[in-house]
């Protein structure tokens with residue numbers, strides 16, 4: 811490969827300038843490259859491989875950064891959790907016209923004396939759906955009772 815040094819530009823810079831000034835040049839160049847790759851698939855493959863081997867560290871670093879960015883941007887634990895909570899909220903809003911408000915829940919809790927309605931424990935209090943959501947129960951004050959985690963989980967999906 812011979813390199814002209816009259817204008818002080820590298821081949822890459824010259825190519826970039828020419829593409830900028832002449833879009834057709836880029837098109838025809840891309841087209842001819844495509845044709846060449848079609849005619850010489852093995853050579854093209856070898857070139858790619860050779861390039862990768864030569865720039866392995868650089869390419870791996872680039873892939874790593876890309877993956878980290880991807881992970882941080884789209885799939886952090888917090889993001890996933892938020893997504894799940896929002897999905898749940900949307901589903902409740904869609905299925906139920908008058909979802910349980912915080913005030914209503916506090917009232918129910920007060921009525922129950924802050925204790926589990928089955929065993930009377932005041933530990934690990936949870937919101938329990940009398941008719942489970944999975945069986946068509948609604949997330950409304952009428953369908954809510956106070957249960958401790960133990961009673962709630964032993965109840966499972968039975969209608970209590």
Ligand SMILES: [Zn+2]
Pocket residue numbers: 926927928929930931957958959960961962
């Ligand atoms: Zn209980």
